[in-house]
Amino acid sequence: MTSVVWFRDDLRLTDHAALSAAAQDPDGCVALYVLDEESEGVRPLGGAARWWLHESLVRLADALASYGVPLVLRRGNAETIVPAVAKEAGANGVFWNRRYGAERHIDARIKTALRESGTPVRSFPGSVLFEPWTISTQAGGPYRVYSAFWRACLAMPAPAAPLPQPESIHASRVPVHSDHLDSWALQPSSPNWATGIAQRWTPGEDEGVRRLVRFLDEAATRYVDQRDRPSADVGSELSPYLRWGEISPRTVWQRALASGMDVGKFLSELGWREFARHTAYHHAALHLHGLNQQFDQFPWNQDASEDIAAWRSGETGFPLVDAGMRELWQTGFMHNRVRMVTASFITKNLLVDWRIGEAWFWDTLVDADAASNPFNWQWVAGCGADAAPYFRIFNPVTQQERFDPEGDYTNRWAPDSASRSPLVDLRSSRARALSAYEEIKARA
Numbered sequence: 001m002t003s004v005v006w007f008r009d010d011l012r013l014t015d016h017a018a019l020s021a022a023a024q025d026p027d028g029c030v031a032l033y034v035l036d037e038e039s040e041g042v043r044p045l046g047g048a049a050r051w052w053l054h055e056s057l058v059r060l061a062d063a064l065a066s067y068g069v070p071l072v073l074r075r076g077n078a079e080t081i082v083p084a085v086a087k088e089a090g091a092n093g094v095f096w097n098r099r100y101g102a103e104r105h106i107d108a109r110i111k112t113a114l115r116e117s118g119t120p121v122r123s124f125p126g127s128v129l130f131e132p133w134t135i136s137t138q139a140g141g142p143y144r145v146y147s148a149f150w151r152a153c154l155a156m157p158a159p160a161a162p163l164p165q166p167e168s169i170h171a172s173r174v175p176v177h178s179d180h181l182d183s184w185a186l187q188p189s190s191p192n193w194a195t196g197i198a199q200r201w202t203p204g205e206d207e208g209v210r211r212l213v214r215f216l217d218e219a220a221t222r223y224v225d226q227r228d229r230p231s232a233d234v235g236s237e238l239s240p241y242l243r244w245g246e247i248s249p250r251t252v253w254q255r256a257l258a259s260g261m262d263v264g265k266f267l268s269e270l271g272w273r274e275f276a277r278h279t280a281y282h283h284a285a286l287h288l289h290g291l292n293q294q295f296d297q298f299p300w301n302q303d304a305s306e307d308i309a310a311w312r313s314g315e316t317g318f319p320l321v322d323a324g325m326r327e328l329w330q331t332g333f334m335h336n337r338v339r340m341v342t343a344s345f346i347t348k349n350l351l352v353d354w355r356i357g358e359a360w361f362w363d364t365l366v367d368a369d370a371a372s373n374p375f376n377w378q379w380v381a382g383c384g385a386d387a388a389p390y391f392r393i394f395n396p397v398t399q400q401e402r403f404d405p406e407g408d409y410t411n412r413w414a415p416d417s418a419s420r421s422p423l424v425d426l427r428s429s430r431a432r433a434l435s436a437y438e439e440i441k442a443r444a
């Protein structure tokens with residue numbers, strides 16, 4: 001008999017409760033990853049995410065190999081595959097860390113099917129600091145305002161200390177068939193658009209920890225003052241590592257506090273990640289429906305294909321927007337302040353449906369996250385949780401003056417942008433957005 005550990009968005013060995021539990025099985029375990037792009041509720045990965053996943057699985061497989069445990073790769077519907085692997089391995093238990101988005105319904109069905117067939121399932125807290133059902137308003141519902149949400153989190157007992165990496169893990173004696181990772185063709189070949197991404201990023205658990213240490217040693221003291229400056233290099237850039245679970249939020253939390261520095265602001269950003277996940281738990285298909293249903297009637301510009309193309313390729317004539325969009329395309333990443341400005345520009349100045357911008361980020365970000373991405377797009381567009389008042393339309397020119405006054409960022413990524421004619425007039429496009437908003441308010 002043996003156990004199956006089903007890895008999902010938790011591609012690490014440290015603070016992995018399911019793995020730690022399976023490691024205690026003297027009969028060994030099977031480490032399984034399933035590429036499921038077909039189950040209901042699963043959003044197929046974008047291009048940059050597929051690149052990251054490939055690299056991350058290579059590193060996870062290497063780390064497991066050092067224990068003599070192979071990583072079993074399977075592709076297809078998890079509801080079919082997980083029970084089939086459990087059967088093939090003769091497993092007496094299947095372990096996983098919980099998911100909180102729409103995928104949790106898949107997990108619930110698999111749990112029922114396995115239990116009915118006599119295979120016990122154990123699930124453990126997943127990639128959050130506080131599980132979503134533990135934080136609620138006095139009325140028992142989800143929070144809609146971040147500050148109240150985070151106060152409620154901070155009033156809870158502190159997150160448990162992260163678990164150490166298991167000292168030993170035994171491999172199952174029963175061989176289980178695995179796909180070859182290359183057969184999944186997760187990485188681009190011709191053209192290989194990922195060279196800039198590969199230059200900027202090294203996926204994997206080791207690098208996630210290294211980045212955290214570097215952030216705490218070198219950047220954390222400047223974080224509060226400089227975090228909004230895209231050229232300042234003070235962000236932790238941990239978002240893809242957190243997205244893929246190569247580092248756990250509990251590890252980040254604990255190490256940041258142990259540093260003895262003033263890390264309150266940094267941890268409050270982890271709070272936004274948490275808020276996005278809790279919101280996704282309570283509201284299915286966040287990428288399809290605004291929390292504020294008033295926006296279902298929003299008169300988006302239906303004839304914007306040229307504007308959308310210019311926004312995507314960073315050819316709007318607004319240097320901060322263009323720099324962000326080109327950085328995104330080349331490296332799979334964009335600074336948070338610039339994400340807000342570029343998202344505001346397409347949804348408000350170009351009046352393009354936020355879902356179109358969200359889908360582009362989903363395809364191009366290495367940290368594309370099923371909760372954080374639509375949550376933040378809704379926040380900027382004005383239809384989400386804790387959404388900024390609609391009249392707050394980021395002006396890309398004044399934002400550049402404030403946050404990139406010397407032009408270090410814009411000159412690096414889009415030196416030609418200032419010489420282009422602007423795609424829209426900021427004043428009249430702002431007025432158009434405000435009157436569109438008045439229109440849906442009047443209809444409500």
Ligand SMILES: Cc1cc2nc3c(=O)[nH]c(=O)nc-3n(C[C@H](O)[C@H](O)[C@H](O)COP(=O)(O)OP(=O)(O)OC[C@H]3O[C@@H](n4cnc5c(N)ncnc54)[C@H](O)[C@@H]3O)c2cc1C
Pocket residue numbers: 227234235236237238239240242243266269270271272273274276334335336337339340343361365367368369370372373374376377380
């Ligand atoms: C339109 C838009 C889309 C976004 N899409 C994503 C996404 O798909 N995936 C994603 O991880 N983040 C997303 N963000 C949030 C944020 O921009 C990134 O998390 C941040 O830029 C990552 O940089 P960092 O790791 O240096 O962050 P730091 O400033 O070092 O913050 C530490 C961690 O906190 C979390 N965090 C910080 N800000 C936010 C936030 N606003 N919402 C949720 N979590 C946050 C991240 O996990 C981050 O790594 C989006 C923001 C906007 C405005």
